[in-house]
Structures are given as C-alpha cells and as structure tokens.
Amino acid sequence: xAPGKRVVALKNVTGGDPHLQGHFPGNPLMxxxxxxxxxxxxxxxxxxxxxxxxxxxxxxxRFRRPVVPGDQxxxxxxxxxxxGGLHRFAVKASVDDAPVAExxxxxxxxx
Amino acid sequence: xxxxxxxxxxxxxxxxxxxxxxAPTGLGLDSIDALELVLGLEKEFxxxxxxxxxxxxxxxxxxxxxxxxxxxxxx
Numbered sequence: 001x002a003p004g005k006r007v008v009a010l011k012n013v014t015g016g017d018p019h020l021q022g023h024f025p026g027n028p029l030m031x032x033x034x035x036x037x038x039x040x041x042x043x044x045x046x047x048x049x050x051x052x053x054x055x056x057x058x059x060x061x062r063f064r065r066p067v068v069p070g071d072q073x074x075x076x077x078x079x080x081x082x083x084g085g086l087h088r089f090a091v092k093a094s095v096d097d098a099p100v101a102e103x104x105x106x107x108x109x110x111x
Numbered sequence: 112x113x114x115x116x117x118x119x120x121x122x123x124x125x126x127x128x129x130x131x132x133x134a135p136t137g138l139g140l141d142s143i144d145a146l147e148l149v150l151g152l153e154k155e156f157x158x159x160x161x162x163x164x165x166x167x168x169x170x171x172x173x174x175x176x177x178x179x180x181x182x183x184x185x186x
Contacts, residue, residue, distance in 0.1 A: 056143055057143050080150055081146065081149060081150045081153070082146070083142075083145060083146040083149050083160070083162075083163060083166055084142065084145075084146075084162075084163035084166070086142055086143060086145075086146045088146055088147070088150060106143055106146065
C-alpha cells in the first residue's frame with residue numbers, strides 16, 4: 001500500500017454468501033453490483049481515516065468474466081486525482097491474475 | 112478534449128469560447144465534470160490545477176481554460 005495513492009484488498013467468495021443463494025439458483029455468481037461496491041469500498045480505504053464518502057460516479061465499468069464461489073478476488077485501487085472533496089480512482093479486480101472487472105470510480109467525501 | 116472526456120451530447124462547434132461551463136444557462140457541468148477536466152488538463156496539456164480555488168477561476172469558460180494553459184507556457 002502506498003499511502004493515499006494505491007491499495008490492494010482481497011475478498012474470498014464462498015458459497016455461504018447469502019446473496020448467492022438466489023443469484024442464481026443452482027448457478028452461484030457474484031453479482032456485478034456487489035463487485036463494484038467492493039471496488040468502491042477498496043478505493044475508500046485511500047481516504048483519510050475517519051472520513052466517510054458516497055459513491056458519486058461509476059464510469060467505464062467492465063465485467064470480463066464471472067466470479068464464483070471459491071474465487072479470491074484481488075482488488076487494486078489507484079487514486080487518479082482529487083478536487084474539492086471529490087476523488088477519482090482507477091480500480092481493477094482480478095482472480096488468479098486474470099482480470100474480472102474494472103471501472104473508474106468517483107467518491108464524494110461527506111465528512 | 113471537453114467533448115470526449117465529458118461525453119457531451121452537444122456538438123463541439125456549438126460551444127462558444129465564452130459560454131459558462133457550469134451555469135445551467137451554459138453547459139451545466141457539475142463538480143464531477145470539474146474533476147474530470149482537471150485530470151484531463153494535466154494528462155493532455157501537462158498543466159496542474161492545484162486546488163479548488165484555482166479550479167473555480169480556470170474552469171469558467173473555454174477561453175479561461177485556454178488562457179490558463181498559455182499562462183503555464185504549455186499553449
């Protein structure tokens with residue numbers, strides 16, 4: 001982790017995750033929207049401690065392959081720049097070095 | 112750059128150099144667009160907008176942006 005600039009987070013996907021029960025029945029697949037949420041939360045780790053932020057923009061999100069139980073998702077967020085409480089990040093998610101998702105995310109600091 | 116980075120619906124030719132970028136009567140851009148512009152200026156013209164105060168001054172219109180780039184010797 002480079003302070004304020006770059007961070008890496010890991011998420012283990014297991015069959016026990018409740019949202020996978022119905023998404024989809026007999027064919028568990030991590031919902032793309034949760035992947036984006038995990039990416040946004042990872043980016044949020046780069047803000048100063050104790051500050052809170054809201055998701056302000058998701059841009060150019062791509063989902064390259066499905067994430068399934070047993071996968072360990074590696075999420076890497078890099079801060080591209082900031083202006084007046086808005087922060088822009090490039091975020092990439094991968095499983096076993098293969099890209100699964102990417103997006104540019106803007107967070108708005110609320111405090 | 113303005114049109115491609117902000118995915119503007121409006122044709123570039125239709126934007127006058129003095130049109131206010133953020134006023135609803137102008138292009139109606141918002142603070143997220145401002146951040147995008149600041150990053151774009153740095154990437155494509157090598158000029159750095161230090162903070163919010165500078166951004167407010169520079170991002171008034173196409174003309175003020177052009178003047179800023181020139182004042183940084185990057186025109």
